[in-house]
Each structure stands twice: as structure tokens, then as C-alpha cells.
Amino acid sequence: MNIEIWITYLSATFIYSVIPGSGTINTINNGMVYGFSKSLISIIGLQLGLAFYIILIGMGLGVLVSQSLMAFIVIKWVGVAYLIWLGIQKFQETTTINSTDILVETSEWKLFRKAVFVNLTNPKTVIFFAALLPQFLDATSSHYLQIIQMGATTIIVDTCVMLIYVILAAKLAYYIRSPMVLKRLNRIFGTMFIGCGALLASAKA
Known part of the structure; x- marks a missing residue:
């Protein structure tokens, strides 16, 4: 892959990562509720879900899934x-933060599992990459090497973007003390999750 094509792909994947979606909402919510350190595992989970779809497309199955109405x-x-279930959970969640730390109890495994599932259950991800990746493939070069290059670029860019989101969210959390504010934030994130579900429900193959 020459440098011009790679820069173009880099720009495309950056836009994909920055545009808010269910993964972004999940990351911001984790940063505000659980803090930076504990939220890192959820970013890894998101990337694992993303890597799954990239590998799927690299194996040629992504096009099949993107063209199969039943799979979609x-x-x-x-x-x-x-x-929608995540949204309902946020509406019911009670969060407390003291002046020095975030007191919400949850396991890293739960955050990781939740993040993986958020990306795995987003068919627009596989549609996006099934449409995007082939446009940058050079028929004269190794197919799998190019998929690895683009996959690595995507994961690195998305990780950096999610890190920025979680850092900003974690810093914002330290200025939030009122249980009423936290309750409203939970409802906002709950509404955003449900909104993402509604948008996904309207998506067509």
C-alpha cells in the first residue's frame, strides 16, 4: 500500500472513529462513571470486536454477511x-462519586464483555468496512498483508480516539458531585443508548 492510499484510508477511518456511535457512548459513559484506569479494558473490548469484523472481511466473509439479508x-x-437493554440499565443505575474517587463497583471483565458485545452487535460496522476496505486494495499486492495494514491502522486510530474520549470524560467526572446530576447523566446516556438502538432498528441492509 503506497503512502497516498494509506493517508486517504487513515482519513476515512479517523472520520469513522470520531463520529459518535454506540461504542463512543459506551466509552464516555465508562470514563465518567468508572474513571480512566478502569475504562481502559472496555477500549480493548471495543477493539477486539472491531478486529473480529476486520478479520471476517479479510477472510472474504464480510461481503457475504453484508449481502445476506437474514444475517443482517x-x-x-x-x-x-x-x-435498548443498556439504555434501560442506565435509567435504573444509581451512581455515587465522592471528592477523590469513583465508587461504582463493577468488574473489569464485565466492562470488557459489554464493550466487545457493543461492537459485535453493530452490523453497520461490517457494512462500513465491507464497502470501504475493498476500495483500497491493490490487486498487485498481497491481499492479506494489506488487510493487516488497514486493520492495524483502524484499531490504532480508534484506540487513540477512544482514549481521548475517556480521558475527557474521566476529567469531567471529578467536577460532578451531586447525586441529582449523576441521575440526570445516567438518564442522558440511557436515552442515547436507546436512541442508538432506534437508529439501528431503522437501518436497512
Whole structure:
């Protein structure tokens, strides 16, 4: 992959990562509620879900999934149900923060598992990459090497973007003390998760 093509792909994947979606909402929520250190595992989870789809597309299965109405419908509605469930959970969540630390108790494994599932149940991810990656492939070069290059670029860019989001969110959390404010934030994030589910429900193959 020559440098001009790579820079173009880098720009495309940066835009994809910056545009808010369910993964972004999950990251910001974790940063505000659990802090920077504990939220890192969720970013790794998001990248694992992303890597799965990149590998899927690299193996040629991504195009099949993107063109299969049944596969799209199944993944879509699982994703819709999961995002709405996350939204309901946020509405019911009670969060407390003291002056020095974040007191919400949860396991890193739970955050990791949740993040992986957020990306795995987003069929727009596989549609996006199934449409994007082939446009940058050079038929005269190694197919798998190019997929590895683009996959690594995507994961590095998305990780950096999510790190920025979680750092900003974690810093903002230290200025939040009122239980009423936290309750409102939970409802805002709950609404955003449900909104993502509604948008996903309207998506067409």
C-alpha cells in the first residue's frame, strides 16, 4: 500500500472513529462513571470486536454477511435489543462519586464483555468496512498483508480516539458531585443508548 492510499484510508477511518456511535457512548459513559484506569479494558473490548469484523472481511466473509439479508437482520435486532437493554440499565443505575474517587463497583471483565458485545452487535460496522476496505486494495499486492495494514491502522486510530474520549470524560467526572446530576447523566446516556438502538432498528441492509 503506497503512502497516498494509506493517508486517504487513515482519513476515512479517523472520520469513522470520531463520529459518535454506540461504542463512543459506551466509552464516555465508562470514563465518567468508572474513571480512566478502569475504562481502559472496555477500549480493548471495543477493539477486539472491531478486529473480529476486520478479520471476517479479510477472510472474504464480510461481503457475504453484508449481502445476506437474514444475517443482517439477525445481527441488527440482537444489537437493537442489547442497546435498548443498556439504555434501560442506565435509567435504573444509581451512581455515587465522592471528592477523590469513583465508587461504582463493577468488574473489569464485565466492562470488557459489554464493550466487545457493543461492537459485535453493530452490523453497520461490517457494512462500513465491507464497502470501504475493498476500495483500497491493490490487486498487485498481497491481499492479506494489506488487510493487516488497514486493520492495524483502524484499531490504532480508534484506540487513540477512544482514549481521548475517556480521558475527557474521566476529567469531567471529578467536577460532578451531586447525586441529582449523576441521575440526570445516567438518564442522558440511557436515552442515547436507546436512541442508538432506534437508529439501528431503522437501518436497512
